[in-house]
Amino acid sequence: MTFWIISGLVALATALLIGWPLVRPRRASDDAAEDLDIQIYRDQLQAVEKDVARGVVTEDDAERLRTEIKRRILDADKTRAGAAGRAPRELNIGVAAVAGIAIIAGSYLVYDLVGAPGYEDLPLKKRLALAERARAERPSQASLEAQMPPSPTPAPEVSPEYADLIEQLRAAVEKNPDELQGWELLARNEARLGNLSAAHAAQAKIVELKGPEAAPQDYLALAALMIQAAGGNVSAEADAALTSALERDPHNPVARYYMGLAHLQTGRPDLTFEVWEPLLRDSPPDAPWVPVIRARLESVAAIAGIHYTPQAPRTAGPFSGGPSADDMAAAAEMSPEERQAFIQNMVDQLSARLSEEGGPPEDWAKLIRAHGVLGDTESATAAWEQAQAAYPDPSDLEPVRQAAAMAGVEGVSALERGPTQDDINAAAEMAPEDRQEMIRNMVDQLGERLATEGGPPSDWAQLVRAHGVLGNTDRAAAIWAEAQQTFGSRPEALETIRQAAVDAGVAE
Numbered sequence: 210m211t212f213w214i215i216s217g218l219v220a221l222a223t224a225l226l227i228g229w230p231l232v233r234p235r236r237a238s239d240d241a242a243e244d245l246d247i248q249i250y251r252d253q254l255q256a257v258e259k260d261v262a263r264g265v266v267t268e269d270d271a272e273r274l275r276t277e278i279k280r281r282i283l284d285a286d287k288t289r290a291g292a293a294g295r296a297p298r299e300l301n302i303g304v305a306a307v308a309g310i311a312i313i314a315g316s317y318l319v320y321d322l323v324g325a326p327g328y329e330d331l332p333l334k335k336r337l338a339l340a341e342r343a344r345a346e347r348p349s350q351a352s353l354e355a356q357m358p359p360s361p362t363p364a365p366e367v368s369p370e371y372a373d374l375i376e377q378l379r380a381a382v383e384k385n386p387d388e389l390q391g392w393e394l395l396a397r398n399e400a401r402l403g404n405l406s407a408a409h410a411a412q413a414k415i416v417e418l419k420g421p422e423a424a425p426q427d428y429l430a431l432a433a434l435m436i437q438a439a440g441g442n443v444s445a446e447a448d449a450a451l452t453s454a455l456e457r458d459p460h461n462p463v464a465r466y467y468m469g470l471a472h473l474q475t476g477r478p479d480l481t482f483e484v485w486e487p488l489l490r491d492s493p494p495d496a497p498w499v500p501v502i503r504a505r506l507e508s509v510a511a512i513a514g515i516h517y518t519p520q521a522p523r524t525a526g527p528f529s530g531g532p533s534a535d536d537m538a539a540a541a542e543m544s545p546e547e548r549q550a551f552i553q554n555m556v557d558q559l560s561a562r563l564s565e566e567g568g569p570p571e572d573w574a575k576l577i578r579a580h581g582v583l584g585d586t587e588s589a590t591a592a593w594e595q596a597q598a599a600y601p602d603p604s605d606l607e608p609v610r611q612a613a614a615m616a617g618v619e620g621v622s623a624l625e626r627g628p629t630q631d632d633i634n635a636a637a638e639m640a641p642e643d644r645q646e647m648i649r650n651m652v653d654q655l656g657e658r659l660a661t662e663g664g665p666p667s668d669w670a671q672l673v674r675a676h677g678v679l680g681n682t683d684r685a686a687a688i689w690a691e692a693q694q695t696f697g698s699r700p701e702a703l704e705t706i707r708q709a710a711v712d713a714g715v716a717e
Contacts, residue, residue, distance in 0.1 A: 220313045227308060250282045344475040350446045353439035354406055371690040375402070378687070382411075389418050390660050394691070396430075401694045405438035416450075425458035426597060432467060443471035461598050462488060466498040478513040485509065486517070493567035553583065560588070564595065570605050574612035581616025589616040607665070649679065656688075666702035669695075670709035677713025686715040 257274050260266040266274070348356075375398055382391040396411035412431045416423045432450035436443055443451070448471050454464040469484035485502045492499050503519070510517035556579045563572060573596040580589035593613040600606050652675040659668060669692045676685035689710040696703040710716035 216316075217313075220316050221309075223312060225309070227305075227312065246285045247282055250278050250285065253278050344477075347445050347448075347475065348442075350409075350435055350439060350444040353442050353444050357438075357440050368690070368693075370686065371693070374687045374690050375399075377683075382414075386414070387418065389415065390657060392418065393660050396434075398691065398694065400434065405434055409434035409438055423453075425454045425461055425464070425594075428454035428457070429461060429464050433463070436467060436470075441470075443467065443474055447471075458594060458598065460491075460595070462492055462496065462498065463598070466502070469502075473509065478509045479515070481509050482506070482513050482515055482517070490520075491565075493565070496567070556580065556583065560592065563592075567599055570596065570600060570607075570609050573599070574608040577609065577612040577616050577618070581612070586616065586618065589613065590618045593618050652676065652679065666692075666696060666705040670706045673706060673709040673713050673715070677709075677715070682713070682715060685710065685713040689713075689715050 254275060257266065257271050257278070261268065261271045378391065378395050378398065382388065382395050385391060392411050392414045396408050396415060399405075399408035399411055409431055412427070412434055416427050416431055419427060428450045432443075432447045432454065435447035435450065439447070447467075451464050451468050451471065454461055455468065458464070465484055465488045469481045469488070472478070472480035472484065485506055489499065489502045489506060507517060507519050556576065559572070559576050559579070562568065563576060573592060577589045577592045577596075580586070580592060590613075593609065593616075596606065596609045600609070652672065655668065655672050655675070659672060669688065673685050673688050673692070676682075676688065689706065692706045692710075693703065696706065707716055
C-alpha cells in the first residue's frame with residue numbers, strides 16, 4: 210500500500226508541475242512590466258534626438274539607433290498583444306486537467322504492462338540469494354515423481370511372454386547385483402515399458418558398478434531418465450548427474466541443454482542464456498534441441514535483462530564428404546611437406562564442417578581414420594567423443610567405433626562380429642567340452658557387445674540362433690523379446706531376427 214501512496218503522490222506532483230503554467234492566473238504586474246519596457250524604449254528615442262541636437266551623434270548613427278529602438282518597441286507590443294489574446298482561463302484549466310489525468314493513468318498503465326504490480330522490490334543481490342535458495346531447496350527426485358499425475362499415455366502393450374521375461378530379468382539382477390550386463394538390459398527395457406523410475410534406478414546401479422570408468426553418456430542417460438520421470442523438472446540428483454557428465458565432456462550438447470533448463474527452473478535465466486546461446490550457435494540446424502532453444506531464448510534473455518537479437522536459422526550447407534580421389538591423386542605429385550599440409554588442410558575442413566553442421570557416421574569415421582593416418586591420436590579421440598554425443602544410439606556408431614579402434618583411440622577396441630556359421634561348423638569337429646566352451650565364449654562376446662553398443666539386425670539374429678544351438682532356449686526367447694521392442698518400428702529388420710527365433714524354437 211505504501212508503494213501506491215508514494216507513486217500516486219509523485220504522479221500528482223508531476224501533473225501539477227506540468228499543468229500549473231496553463232492554469233496560473235495572469236498577474237497585473239506582468240502587464241505593467243510589458244508597459245514599462247515600451248516606455249523605456251520611448252525614452253531612449255527622446256535621448257537620441259537630444260544627442261543629435263547637441264551634435265554628439267551623427268545623423269547616420271542616429272538613424273540606425275532609431276531603427277533598432279523602434280524594432281524593440283514593435284516586439285514588446287506584439288508580446289503584449291499575444292498575452293491579451295490568450296485562451297480563456299477555463300479552457301486552460303480543462304487542458305491541464307486532461308493532461309494530468311493522461312499522465313497519471315498512462316504511468317499506471319505502462320507499469321501494469323511491463324511491471325509487476327503487487328510484487329515487493331527485488332534488487333539483484335536479493336534475487337540471486339533467492340535463486341540460490343531455490344536451487345538448494347529443490348524437491349528431491351522421489352518427491353517430484355510422487356507429485357506427478359497419472360500418465361495420459363497408456364502403457365505399451367507387451368506379450369505375456371515378454372512381461373514374464375522382464376520379471377525374470379528383475380529377479381536375476383536382484384540375485385546377481387554385481388552383473389553389469391543384467392542392469393544394462395534392465396535399464397533399457399524398463400525405459401521402453403515406460404517404467405522411468407525403475408529405469409533410472411537401474412541406470413544409477415550401472416554408474417555405481419562402473420565407478421571411475423563410467424562414461425559421460427552413462428551420467429547423461431541417468432539424468433535424462435530422471436528428468437523424464439519428473440515431468441521435465443530437474444531435481445538435485447539429476448543436476449548432480451548432469452554436472453558429472455559435463456565434467457567428463459564439457460561440450461556434450463544434450464547435457465548443456467538440460468543444464469540450461471536446470472538454471473531456468475531455479476531462477477537464473479542469465480546462466481541459462483550463457484549456456485543456451487552458444488549451444489544454439491554450435492549446434493547443427495537439425496539438432497532436436499535447436500527448435501526448443503530458439504523458441505525460448507528471446508524470452509529468457511528478456512527476463513535476464515539481456516539485449517538479444519535472434520539470428521536467422523542456419524541451413525545446412527552443401528554436403529562435402531572430404532578429400533576426393535582426384536584430390537588425393539594430385540597430392541601424390543606434391544613434395545612431402547606440401548602433401549602433408551594439403552592433407553592437413555582437407556582434414557581440418559572436414560573437421561570444421563562436422564563440428565558446425567554434423568554429418569553421417571561414415572563422415573565421422575573418415576575423419577577419425579584421417580587423424581589416425583596423420584598420427585594425431587588426440588584429435589582422433591576428440592572426434593570419437595563428438596561422434597558419440599551426436600549419435601547416442603550405439604548401433605549407429607559401428608563404423609565410427611571401428612575407425613576409432615584403427616586410429617588407436619584409447620579404450621576402443623575392434624570387437625569381433627561374433628561367431629560366424631563357419632566358426633560353428635568348425636566347432637563340430639572338436640571334443641564336446643571344447644566345442645561347448647568355444648561357442649559359449651564367442652556367444653558371450655557377441656551378447657556383451659550388443660548389450661553395450663547395439664548392432665544391426667543380422668547380429669541379433671546370429672545371437673538368437675547361437676543360443677538356440679547351445680540349448681539356451683530361455684536366453685534366446687529373452688533376446689527375441691528384446692529385439693521386438695528394439696526393432697518394433699522396422700518390420701523388415703524384425704523379420705530377419707524372427708527367422709532366427711523360429712530356428713531357435715522360440716517363435717512361430
